[in-house]
Amino acid sequence: MKTLLKYAAALLAVAMALAPIYWLVTISLKREIDQFASPPLWLGFTPTFRHYAGIFVHDAFGRYFLNSVIVSTGSTMIAIGLGLPAAYGLVRFRWPRDWARGISFWILSNRMLPPIVTIVPLFLMLRQVRLLNSLIGLILADTGLNLPFVIWMMRGFIEDLPREIEEAALLDGESRMGVLLRIVLPLVRPGLAATAVFCLIVAWNEFLFALILSQTQTAMTVPVGIAGHVTQYEIQWGAMSAAGVVAMLPVLIFAAAAQRYFVRGLSLGAIKG
Amino acid sequence: MSLQVEHIGKRFGEKEALRGVTLEARDGEFVVLLGPSGCGKSTLLRIVAGLEEADEGSVRLRGRDITHFEPRRRDVAMVFQGYALYPHMTVAANIGFPLRVRHRPAAEISAEVERISARLGLTHLLRNQPRQLSGGERQRVALARAIIRRPQAFLMDEPLSNLDSRLRIDMRAELKHLQHELAVVTLYVTHDQVEAMTLASRIAILKEGRLQQYDTPSEVYRRPANLFVAGFVGSPSMNLLPGVLESGVFLRAGLCVELTAEQLAAVGARREITLGVRPEDIDFSVISHPGWTTARVWVTEDLGNETLIRLAIDDAHVTLRAPAGVRADFDSPAWFRIRRERILFFDSHTTEALR
Numbered sequence: 001m002k003t004l005l006k007y008a009a010a011l012l013a014v015a016m017a018l019a020p021i022y023w024l025v026t027i028s029l030k031r032e033i034d035q036f037a038s039p040p041l042w043l044g045f046t047p048t049f050r051h052y053a054g055i056f057v058h059d060a061f062g063r064y065f066l067n068s069v070i071v072s073t074g075s076t077m078i079a080i081g082l083g084l085p086a087a088y089g090l091v092r093f094r095w096p097r098d099w100a101r102g103i104s105f106w107i108l109s110n111r112m113l114p115p116i117v118t119i120v121p122l123f124l125m126l127r128q129v130r131l132l133n134s135l136i137g138l139i140l141a142d143t144g145l146n147l148p149f150v151i152w153m154m155r156g157f158i159e160d161l162p163r164e165i166e167e168a169a170l171l172d173g174e175s176r177m178g179v180l181l182r183i184v185l186p187l188v189r190p191g192l193a194a195t196a197v198f199c200l201i202v203a204w205n206e207f208l209f210a211l212i213l214s215q216t217q218t219a220m221t222v223p224v225g226i227a228g229h230v231t232q233y234e235i236q237w238g239a240m241s242a243a244g245v246v247a248m249l250p251v252l253i254f255a256a257a258a259q260r261y262f263v264r265g266l267s268l269g270a271i272k273g
Numbered sequence: 274m275s276l277q278v279e280h281i282g283k284r285f286g287e288k289e290a291l292r293g294v295t296l297e298a299r300d301g302e303f304v305v306l307l308g309p310s311g312c313g314k315s316t317l318l319r320i321v322a323g324l325e326e327a328d329e330g331s332v333r334l335r336g337r338d339i340t341h342f343e344p345r346r347r348d349v350a351m352v353f354q355g356y357a358l359y360p361h362m363t364v365a366a367n368i369g370f371p372l373r374v375r376h377r378p379a380a381e382i383s384a385e386v387e388r389i390s391a392r393l394g395l396t397h398l399l400r401n402q403p404r405q406l407s408g409g410e411r412q413r414v415a416l417a418r419a420i421i422r423r424p425q426a427f428l429m430d431e432p433l434s435n436l437d438s439r440l441r442i443d444m445r446a447e448l449k450h451l452q453h454e455l456a457v458v459t460l461y462v463t464h465d466q467v468e469a470m471t472l473a474s475r476i477a478i479l480k481e482g483r484l485q486q487y488d489t490p491s492e493v494y495r496r497p498a499n500l501f502v503a504g505f506v507g508s509p510s511m512n513l514l515p516g517v518l519e520s521g522v523f524l525r526a527g528l529c530v531e532l533t534a535e536q537l538a539a540v541g542a543r544r545e546i547t548l549g550v551r552p553e554d555i556d557f558s559v560i561s562h563p564g565w566t567t568a569r570v571w572v573t574e575d576l577g578n579e580t581l582i583r584l585a586i587d588d589a590h591v592t593l594r595a596p597a598g599v600r601a602d603f604d605s606p607a608w609f610r611i612r613r614e615r616i617l618f619f620d621s622h623t624t625e626a627l628r
Contacts, residue, residue: 167324168357170344171428172418173374186361 021248028052028241035237051242060217061243064225069250070135071210071221072203075142079199080192082143083150088180090151091158092166104155111148115208118144126213133216141209146199153198157191158184193261197254204251222247274333275300275458276321276426281330283316283482290316291482294330298475301456303449305473307463309505313482314462315430321460322428323347334425345374350419351428354435356411358403364414365390365399371422389417409440416448420455427452427459433468445471466506470494478502496617500624503549503617509581509592512555515547515621523548523618527587528566533613539628545621554615555593557582558608559601565608570601584609 027035029047037045055061086107090100122141123132131137161184169183170176185192210221226247229240276298283291291313298304306314319325321332323344331340339347350371358367365386366373372382390396393413403411412432419427433441433448449472452459463469469476470490478485478493478501486498497503503511516525521537523530523546530548532540540546558565568584568591580595584607593609601607618627 162355162357164353164355164357165359167322167344168351168353168418169359169370170324171322171347171349171351172371173345173422175343175345178374183359 024241024244024248027237028245030238032238051238052246055239055243055246059225059228059239059243061222061225061246063217064220064222065246067135067138067219068204068222068247071138071142071206071219072200074135074139075146075203076196076199078139078143079146079150080196083147083195084154084185084188084192085180086147087151087154088158088184091155092163104152107148107151110144111152115145119208119212122209123212133214133218135219137213138210138219138221141213142203142206145206145209146202149202150195150199153191153195154188157188161187190261193258197258197261200254201251204247274298275302275335276304276460277331277333278317278321279331279333281317281320281327281332283313283320283325283328289482291320291327294479294482294484296477296484296487298458298460300458301453303452303459303461303472303474305461305463305469305476306479307466307469307473307476307505308479308485310464311481312479314464314479316482317479318351318428318430318460318462321426322349322351348424349426349428350422350424351430352415352419352432354431356403356415356435358411358414358418360403362403363399364395364401364403364406367403367414368395368399368417368421370418375422385421389421393417408436409444412436412444416451420451423455424457427455427457427461429459429461431463432461434463434465441468448472467508470506476506478505496626496628497549498626500547500549500619503619503626507551509552511549511551511617512591512593513547513549513619514589514591515545517544518546525587525589527568527589530611530613530616532616532618536616536618536627540618541627543620543627546627547619547621547624549617549619550611550615552581552592552594554612555591556610556612557593557595557599559605561608562610565610567606567608570603570605570607572603573599573601582607 026042026045028051029049030041030045031048031050034041034045090104093100095103126132126137126141131140165187166179166183169179174182205223206221207223207227210219210224211227214220214224222243226240226243229236229243274297278297279295281291281294283289294313294317296304306317308314316325320327323339323342323346327340331338333339334347334349359370362370365383368389369382369386372385386399387396390399393416395410395413395417398406398410398414403414406414412435415432433444436444445468461472473490475487475489476493477487480501486493486502488496493502493506497506497511500513504513514525514528516523516528518524518532518540521532523532525548556565561567566586568586571583571585571590573583574581575597577597579597580599582593582595582599582601584591584593591609619625620627
């Protein structure tokens with residue numbers, strides 16, 4: 001009886017999580033006439049791929065998709081590349097008094113700032129260096145968003161490594177950089193993978209910077225492209241849903257691919273091994 | 274001189290970890306740093322390794338001043354208490370790591386790994402991951418990794434303390450023989466005085482960051498420099514009885530001992546002195562002899578090959594070694610005699626040995 005209740009509760013939770021996704025997918029496959037049928041058509045409708053064809057043919061959605069891929073992977077790679085050494089330095093180097101703590105909190109405070117506060121200065125700075133409407137400008141903006149997160153996550157993972165292992169490597173002949181690349185990096189890989197997936201998802205879903213910093217199609221990303229279907233005169237539900245489904249896929253793939261690391265990464269350090 | 278440590282001082286904030294520590298070691302010597310936890314022995318080792326920087330003083334290895342060298346430039350190898358194996362590498366990769374870092378040819382690395390692992394009985398484990406090994410095996414891998422590149426000095430930080438006691442005794446003997454074979458100067462940190470006595474060619478005893486005595490195990494045992502060393506080295510430890518000197522006789526409640534001329538000369542005009550005597554330098558009897566001191570048996574411990582007897586004299590205890598089979602009941606009367614010529618005297622105030 002108890003198990004039954006447990007399963008019922010779990011089922012309910014799953015249904016609540018999946019219902020919007022189900023609705024999104026069915027809308028993207030329905031003709032306009034079926035989209036607002038009352039009572040709603042749960043299953044009995046004639047599927048059409050018109051909306052999918054439409055977003056790629058009429059809307060340059062392929063372009064947005066490519067832009068999103070470039071911006072999110074680019075900013076994630078830069079954030080990891082800068083964040084890992086920064087975290088290592090903060091954890092392992094000798095700092096005067098508690099500077100390491102102070103610097104860490106300053107870094108975190110950058111992340112706590114609502115992004116909209118930074119948008120005007122960011123806009124002006126990027127205009128000055130002619131990076132508005134460019135992928136590089138967006139990559140830089142998103143890196144700023146992700147870097148504090150990477151540093152804080154990696155700080156925790158590095159702190160959990162036994163110091164002796166790194167000291168052994170130093171005495172065996174490694175430089176500090178060698179220790180970071182050949183000892184620390186392999187050992188924090190699960191944590192790093194989980195962190196990278198978080199960064200990818202944040203950058204993939206990022207809307208505000210993408211909307212304001214790229215006014216043309218050159219650097220327009222998927223979320224901005226989707227929002228473009230809400231126009232002054234109509235809301236293109238079919239096209240928007242189709243775009244939403246396509247936008248969702250990479251996130252699902254990231255999460256599935258990194259799931260193994262996710263659990264390990266998040267619980268890394270919980271048990272000393 | 275192979276390794277010279279001179280006037281090393283180190284502070285951690287308010288706390289003084291080391292002060293004016295000077296010692297030197299000859300080629301192939303096995304030097305043990307001994308002391309209770311927090312005495313600075315590990316800090317001294319880490320300063321020699323380059324993992325900590327001394328505030329003052331210098332470290333020289335084979336004539337090179339390495340005080341400010343990075344660890345990797347010092348050409349020393351270290352074995353850690355927790356072994357510090359690289360968890361993401363196989364045993365073979367762990368052992369070969371120091372050579373790989375030095376970009377030696379792969380053929381040479383695998384040949385050396387073969388040779389060293391055969392020497393330490395690790396050949397069948399080469400493909401394993403460190404987490405699949407037992408404590409003793411991990412210890413061997415750590416040793417193999419340290420010796421593969423023939424460093425100019427070995428540094429060992431309590432390498433045996435994570436092993437169970439039987440394995441520890443075996444590894445101790447093996448380590449001593451290995452060190453003799455390699456003939457490389459070794460600095461070894463431990464808080465276990467038996468380990469220090471058995472391994473060392475010389476023992477450096479530290480207390481609160483200061484060097485107390487630096488000498489061979491037998492000298493440290495027979496002629497401790499002060500009360501701390503006397504009490505720390507030896508098991509069971511030396512009996513230390515504070516008392517006073519009155520006209521050539523050491524007096525305390527329940528005990529009086531006449532000093533030899535030599536001892537009197539050493540003690541001089543001091544009045545408050547402490548008598549020190551090893552448990553094996555006391556004779557024991559259950560019947561009365563003329564000139565022997567009387568006491569009460571507090572406890573006896575039969576070790577099979579000998580018996581340890583603890584006597585109560587007034588408010589103090591005296592431990593002595595008696596032959597196997599000696600029996601005495603709790604609280605029964607007993608007699609003992611301290612061998613006069615083996616007694617050491619210490620200044621009760623400065624704690625220095627008087628000789």
